[in-house]
Amino acid sequence: MHNAAAAALGLDLLYVPLPVRPADLPAAARGLPALGFLGANVTIPHKQVIMPFLDEIEPAAQAIGAVNTIVVNEQLAMNNEQLTMKNEQLAMNKCQLHGHNTDWAGFLADLHELGVEVAGRECLVLGAGGSARAVVYALLAAGSHVHVLARRPEQAHDLAQSFAPFALTPHSLAELPNVVAVTRPALIVNTTPLGMTPHQDTSPWPADLLFPPSAFVYDLVYNPRETRFLQQAKAAGCRAANGLGMLVQQGALAFQLWTGQQPDTAVMRAAVG
DSSP states (O other), X not given: OHHHHHHHHTOOOOOOOOOOOGGGHHHHHHHHHHTTOSEEEOOTXXXXXXXXXXXXXXXXXXXXXXXXXXXXXXXXXXXXXTTTOBXXXXXXXXXXXEEEOOHHXXXXXXXXXXXXXXXXXXXXXXXXXXXXXXXXXXXXXXXOEEEEEESSHHHHHHHHHHTTTSSXXXXXXXXXXXXXXXXXXXXXXEOSOTTOTTOTTOOSSOTTOOOOTTOEEEESOOXXXXXXXHHHHHHTTOEEEETHHHHHHHHHHHHHHHHSSOOOHHHHHHHHO
């Protein structure tokens, strides 16, 4: 999707996958400026462990505790002629590697595209791992009252403590039926890997539990495109979406950070398929 966006803008850029062993992560990060990279994405399992090797981390990434986008601040791509030109203001800054998290803003952007309003409303987040932290940060930033449910209650409590004093309530996943009945949530988000290929038959939602018909159901999983969780929600009459839109939106934000240009998200979405 990044290569499609660059081609549509006429930029001579190439986005490539670079597998990095954990032990090589510091060297890989420090090599980015020397190799002429504008930046990089960071994915599992490096989103948290990359942070000590960066020169500066923006506040949202600090709060979430994970970085998914690195910007090499000494370069700014505006067009092909300026692609490797030093930006004088940035060149004076000793910071070379700047860490961002675009997941949370990408999630909110996709909710906006889907017409989902969460300000002042009750939202349920299933799971308390790294993906959950970005979703929780986004919902709190939007003014939601968030309930986090995890299989291990201590994990939900730890997540809640890290975002105190915001309106975040931890629960055990076993409490889900009661939480649904009491909160009547506007949004239910699955941040767990349940339902992801090759475990398509799994779901975080109990088969005998009814969905609130007014809730919007969102699954961060997008492989397969329609998980068992989404099938359950649609069968109950709920509007639902997978995480493909979030993938595109967070990618568009990263592209803008690297190049200084706004990519066409429709072009990126078409490239994803």
